[in-house]
Amino acid sequence: xxxxxxxxxxxxxxxxxxxxxxxxxxxxxxxxxxxxxxxxxxxxxxxxxxxxxxxxxxxxxxxxxxxxxxxxxxxxxxxxxxxxxxxxxxxxxxxxxxxxxxxxxxxxxxxxxxxxxxxxxxxxxxxxxxxxxxxxxxxxxxxxxxxxxxxxxxxxxxxxxxxxxxxxxxxxxxxxxxxxxxxxxxxxxxxxxxxxxxxxxxxxxxxxxxxxxxxxxxxxxxxxxxxxxxxxxx
Ligand code: MN
Numbered sequence: 001x002x003x004x005x006x007x008x009x010x011x012x013x014x015x016x017x018x019x020x021x022x023x024x025x026x027x028x029x030x031x032x033x034x035x036x037x038x039x040x041x042x043x044x045x046x047x048x049x050x051x052x053x054x055x056x057x058x059x060x061x062x063x064x065x066x067x068x069x070x071x072x073x074x075x076x077x078x079x080x081x082x083x084x085x086x087x088x089x090x091x092x093x094x095x096x097x098x099x100x101x102x103x104x105x106x107x108x109x110x111x112x113x114x115x116x117x118x119x120x121x122x123x124x125x126x127x128x129x130x131x132x133x134x135x136x137x138x139x140x141x142x143x144x145x146x147x148x149x150x151x152x153x154x155x156x157x158x159x160x161x162x163x164x165x166x167x168x169x170x171x172x173x174x175x176x177x178x179x180x181x182x183x184x185x186x187x188x189x190x191x192x193x194x195x196x197x198x199x200x201x202x203x204x205x206x207x208x209x210x211x212x213x214x215x216x217x218x219x220x221x222x223x224x225x226x227x228x229x230x231x232x233x234x
Pocket of ligand 1 (some may be wrong): 036037038085116196203205206
């Protein structure tokens with residue numbers, strides 16, 4: 001493939017493949033698609049008054065919206081209410097569609113801490129108008145993600161503290177065991193909609209306590225067993 005491509009002429013410059021570091025070596029994880037689950041912690045559903053019994057809701061971000069640990073990202077355009085959402089990210093390592101819940105974790109290569117950065121004012125205005133969330137969720141630098149830890153090393157993440165600190169102050173704090181849909185169930189549901197492939201990332205939803213960040217803030221996300229994710233707003 002690479003040899004073939006070296007002879008191919010492209011009309012415009014070829015975009016780089018977004019990748020993430022993998023813990024424990026020099027391997028990189030190539031990012032194919034980014035899926036996110038909306039409304040997966042009861043207390044977060046209640047803080048916005050949404051339906052507590054709805055099936056998992058998915059939306060997407062583009063792979064090049066990934067931001068690496070340690071980066072400084074610009075405050076995004078068009079918003080006055082830019083929010084942090086700390087989330088467990090599941091990285092897919094094996095393709096599949098219509099995956100049974102019993103074998104779903106076998107499709108997960110590993111886990112990371114991620115931030116589903118959100119232009120909350122635009123998201124809420126879009127939702128109110130019956131429009132897609134896209135303008136509020138899918139924008140440049142909206143998907144910071146930390147080091148991928150292979151499940152072969154850290155196991156499957158089903159419980160443990162998840163939190164984000166902004167300038168040292170804890171803003172969101174919960175436990176992975178508070179997810180309404182666990183990772184296996186999320187993989188099962190999502191694989192009914194689309195075929196999952198190696199390189200896909202799934203941001204699994206955020207707990208309560210989301211709130212605004214401004215220029216100069218530093219966010220540190222943590223999940224038990226995984227590397228912290230540190231991002232500064234430039
Ligand atoms: Mn989210």
